Amino acid sequence: MISEAYQAFVTHAPDHHRAWAQAVDGLGQASALDARTQALAYVAVLAAVGNHSGIPFHVDQAVRHGATRAEVVSAVLVGLPAAGITVTAALPAALAACPAEPTDEPGSDPAA
Secondary structure (H helix, E strand, O other): OOHHHHHHHHHHHHHHOOOOOHHHHHHHHHHOOOHHHHHHHHHHHHHHOOOOOHHHHHHHHHHHOOHHHHHHHHHHOHHHHHHOHHHHHHHHHHHHHHHOOOOOOOOOOOOO
């Protein structure tokens, strides 16, 4: 789930990565958001700024903390009014990282 760019950062700049990881951990601990909401918010921000390489990792985190596929899609699209239609470019990466729910499968009948 880690992008090639992030892996290069970890491998070739370990001191910078350690400093970055400490900052990220500290910000996460300071957040009043629960882990699921924070991961969904992160997905929304990544979609809005066009940083799609982190989408799979953060979608995985959101799903691990109970987010549904519909919530992941909504997180990607929440930035439409502010960031514009460009947020939709993140949908393929988000959907690929998010397991299909039973009602997402072709031919499934949720009423059955």
